Amino acid sequence: MTRAPAPAAHRWPRLPGIGYGADYNPDQWPREVWDEDIALMREAGVNVVSLAIFSWARIQPTEDSWDFGWLDEIMDLLHAGGITVDLATATASPPPWLTAKHPEILPVTRTGETLSPGARQHWRPTSPVFREHALRLVDAMAKRYADHPALVAWHISNELGCHNLYDYSDDAARAFRAWLRGRYQSLDALNHAWGTAFWSQRYSDWEQILPPRLAASHPNPTQQLDFKRFSSDALKDYLRAERELLRGITPDIPITTNFMVMGETKGMNYADWAAEVDFVSNDHYILPSPQAQDELSFSANLTGNIAGGRPWFLMEHSTSAVNWQPVNRAKGAGELARDALLHVAHGADAVCYFQWRQSAAGAEKYHSGMVPHAGRDSEVFRSVTTLGQRLKDLAPLAGADRAPARAAILFDWESWWASEQDSHPTELLRYRAEALDWYSAFLALGVRADVVPTGTALAGYDLVVAPVLHVVPAPLAKELTDYVAGGGHLVTTYFSGIVDENDHAHLGGYPGPLRDLLGIRIEEFAPLLPGESVALDDGTTGTLWSDRIEITDEASVEVLASYRSGELAGRPALTRRTPATGNGSAAYVSTRLGHEQLPGVLARLLEAAGIEGELPAPARGKVELTVRAHQGHAYWFLINRTEEPVDLTGIDGELLTGETAPLPARGVAVLRRDLP
Missing domain, CATH: 2.60.40.1180 (Golgi alpha-mannosidase II)
Known part of the structure; x- marks a missing residue:
């Protein structure tokens, strides 16, 4: 099966078996702790650590001074202890001397406020001044450690875009205009794409264009969507700048940066970024909810498919509690190992934590570590050591690819971005929540399903669910039509097929270019108010959305369920079209059924596709x-x-x-x- 773009060469770090370790911050601790750390790492089975992630101020105390002595020493100690190093470029958090001298590197919010230093990631992705200083640091580190025997990978920055994704500064405005020139070539093309005839927004000069800063009313929706695209690309461009410098100095050392495929972290199009690194890495933390374990599996699954089915690196997760949720609960018995091994199940060939030793000071001192505040004599460290042995037992599978499933969920970053913008039929829609509900339904039925980004070839899948596929350009519509014509079974949902790549509504009725494929036509949306629901005649209840569906192909469309209550009573709610030629089908689900009710609907769709679980019933x-x-x-x-x-x-x-x-x-x- 052809997959989405993967790391260009998939160069994997030189690790023994399954990698195991953590972010390591020795500069937070006295020198006498370091020897104990190495001994405890060996006891736990640690074989790789990420080093120097937030060490810029320690490495370069002033603009004209450098202090590598401590880093040289810990690199040597780790190597002597048989522990490899994923060395960070340390550019994630600029030091106070840099922001004091160059406050123009600080990000600006959409309301015009300049963010202050004092936390982390207080830099503009498009700042030429920041880039100059950051690349100077990268150059110095690469030259110093190019031949160090502990070095097995470069770790560019850290969680790019976690806190500085959207910058509305003048630097960003200039870079945005340059990005738009590259995309549209002419102002006429931009004015058409942005629909600037509306609200007298037509531009007559490139210099008139700004990021979507705070305005008197809703900013232009295509401007907002393009700014999201640009912001992801700006960070990707910064990633490339560090990568190219590193490749020039250390061509044999693979390079990565840690993605954040989890929860509502949506601003970075990681499917697009994957080809920029030698191997994919991801950070993931459990998000408390009734679907917490499903979400972990969903995110690991998507990460594995962003990586093209090849092994990937779990760069961060937690041994127990985190520090940034409203209530931070410790993990229960068995959860540390289960969470880690679920990532390995979906393709991770390295399992690392934030962090090695729980901090005694700073904003993350209540975030768990492999060595907690309680020290070696603790349940957490005992569990860490047991997991280390289990990962050694799994060494034979190192390098194994993901085995594709027969079913898939299609995940589209641009539909995520566009479907949740303002001035829509409802502000309550959450793209990822709908996708996760379908994934939970697969899990409840015991059926394997891949979560794949758009761009993945679909022909190898018997059934594909494309929830809230809001943005459907003509090539994607043709791909889905060809998929069904080739015998595939497609399922899509409400608010799909609504706009093109410019966020222009497809005319002629919804769901736009999918109307003929589905055999239905919708004239007007019928979103539901908070607390409002609609009953269906199959015993389920829908929330959030409903549609006034008209069947346009009576001979081929089967009504799987109808509305039983509300203004749409008696009208179709779930439909499936089976074309006269071919063995495929195209189904439409017009309301949100939630993870508890979807299994019944999904079971009928799986039966039509001939898919069942591989485990005993x-x-x-x-x-x-x-x-x-x-x-x-x-x-x-x-x-x-x-x-x-x-x-x-x-x-x-x-x-x-x-x-x-x-x-x-x-x-x-x-x-x-x-x-x-």
């Missing part, structure tokens, strides 16, 4: 199955989603780690099986 929904493949073997990861043991009788294979008779509550077992 009693285990489906209780155990998540993921599969990796390598050198003639399939590695089955079995993750208990429940708080009770699960019987796995009938599943055979060589047990690499865990227990299967039964699979314990929150347990994870890995079986090695021969490929057919």
Whole structure:
């Protein structure tokens, strides 16, 4: 199966088996702690650490002075201890001397406020002054450590865009105009794309164009969408600048930066960034909710497919509690190992935490670490050490690719951005929440499904769900039509097929270029108020949205469910069109059913596609199955989603780690099986 663009060469760090470690911040601790750290790392099975991520002020105390002595020493100590280094370029957080001398590098908000130093990432992605100083640091580090035997990877900046994604400064305005010139070539083309005839917004000079700063009313929607595209590209351009410098000095050292595929972190188009790094890395933290474990699996799944199915690096997650949620709860028994191994199940060949030793001071002192405040004699450290041994047991699967599923969820960053903009039929729509609901439904039915970015070839999938596919340019519409004509089963939902790449509404009725494929036409949306719901005649209840559906192809469209209440009572709510030629189908779900009700609908759609779970029926929904493949073997990861043991009788294979008779509550077992 062809996948989305992956890292260009997929060059993996020189790691022994599965990587295991953490962010390490020795500069936060007295020198006498370092030797203890190395000893404890060896005890825990640590073989890689990320170093110097926030050390710019320590490395370069003033503009004209450098202090590498401490970093030289810890690099040597780690190498002597058999621990490799993913060395950060340390550019994530500029030092006080730089912002004092050059306050023009500080980001500006949409309301015109300049952000102050004192936290982190207080720099403009488009600032030429910041870039000059940052690249000077990168150059010095690369030249100094190019031949150090501990160095196995470069870690560019840290969580690019986490706090400085949208900058509305004059630097950003200039860069935005340059980006727009590249995209549109002429002002006439830009005026057409932005629909500037509306509200007398037509531009007659490039210099008139600004970022979508605070305005008297809603800013131009295409301007907003382009600014989102530009902001992702501006960070990508900065990533490239550091990467090219590093490649010129250390061409044999692979390069990465840590993505944040999790929750509502949506501003960076990571599917687009993947080809810029040698291997994909990701940070993920559990987000408390009824779907917390589903969200972890969803994010790891999407990360694995952004990586093109190749192994990726889990750069950060937490051993226990974090510090940035309203209430920060510690993990329960078994959760540390289950969370880590679920990432490995979806393709991670390295498992790292933030951070090695829990800080005694600073904003993250209550964030857990591999060595907590309680020290070595703690349940957390014992669990860390046990996980280290389990990862050693999984060394045979290092390098294994993800084994594609028969079903997929199509994930589109531009639909995410555009569908949640202002001045829409509802402000309550959440793109990722709908996608996650469908993923939860697959998990509840015990059916493997890939989460794949747009750009992935769909022909190898028997069923594809494309939730809230709001932005549908003509090529994508043709791709989906060809997919169904080729025998594929497509499912899409409300607010799909609504606009083109310029955020212009497709005319002639909704869902625009998908009307003929689905055999339906919608004249007007019928979003629901908070607390309002509609009953369907299949026993489900919809919220958020409804549609006044007209069937346009009576001979081919089957009504799977109709509205039973409200103004749309008796009208279709769920439809499926089976074209006269071919074996495919195209289904439409016009309301939000939620993760608890979707399994019933999805089961009918899976049956039509001939897909069922691969586990014995009693285990489906209780155990998540993921599969990796390598050198003639399939590695089955079995993750208990429940708080009770699960019987796995009938599943055979060589047990690499865990227990299967039964699979314990929150347990994870890995079986090695021969490929057919």
